[in-house]
Amino acid sequence: MFYDLNIALPESAGKANAQLSGSEWAQVAQAISQARDLGYGVVAVNQTIQGRLTSEHLGVWRGMPAIAGAQLSWSTATGRRSADWRATGQVGRGSIRVVRRVTAVISDAAHGHSLSCSGSGSAAGDYDIVAVRPMSEKLLYAASNGSWDGVDVISLAMGARWGFFAKHKTVGQALALGIAFEIAYDAALAADAAVRQQWVSNAAALVRVTRGRGVVVTSAARQAFGLRSPYDVVHLGDAVQLNADLTKRCVSSNARAVLVHGFTRVATHRAAVSVVLSCGGDGDGDGDGDGDGQPGAKRARTDGDGDSAMAR
Secondary structure: OEEEEEEEOOHHHHOOOOOOOHHHHHHHHHHHHHHHHHOEEEEEEEEEEEOOOOHHHHHHHHHOOOOOOEEEOEOOOOOOEOOOOOOOOOOOOOOEEEEEEEEEEEOOHHHHHHHOOOOOOOOHHHOOEEEEEEOOHHHHHHHHOOOOOOOOEEEOOOOOOOOOOOOHHHHHHHHHOOOEEEEEOOHHHOOOHHHHHHHHHHHHHHHHHHOOOOEEEEOOEOOHHHOOOHHHHHHHHHHHOOOHHHHHHHOOHHHHHHHHHHHHHHHOEOOOEOOOOOOOOOOOOOOOOOOOOOOHHHOOOEOOOOOEOOOO
């Protein structure tokens, strides 16, 4: 399955209690439909905010209209995360799973603590993916060493000069904690040649320091024409010395790992213990839903005529 973890909302969506017009939501819906047609199974709609994350930023999500074939991870009535949502699973033919993401542009270390899931009244738990864009080397270090435990992705501006270097030690700390680094290719499609050149320089530097591990490639598209198919993205990796296999992982397994990281951040205690309450079921008490009373992992594989493959 292929993932695009950044379909961008308009800049106005980053304000507290923001509301988008019908035409703006229509562009988002068109981009999601285009992603489905291009072969993506999961997309993330990204809200970019400046500074501290608060519960007031959730208001914009209540206005999102229904999209044919789209499975949302949140309730449009309340703006809150759906209780029955799961981070992984199969998507039906003709459907696309839509998750919710926030990217906080941080210029002050004090604002970064709003991304911590342990803080009282934190809104980070209502997002499937929490990303941060640190604006200095000191803030990059804070985002990488686990000081803000709600961070799933570090997203650096790919079309502009950073003003600092991403060091191996700092990046290694983030990768060890399961935090991914994002390469958005929107700047690679810019009309300005200087922006495209800067994108190649920044993306190559990030690939070099991560060695291609823990990287996700996204579109950051605001409109449908900013999207590219997964296999076009794979070929784009050649420009930054990233081979086809690693680039394919950037839009598949690496992106899935980001969703799992975000799910465990919310649904487990310290990513180690999860309590699931089950009501009803098939009455066999094993919880696997197959009704045969055996744990799913120990059942023998059978072929079409019902004979056990293990017996042979």
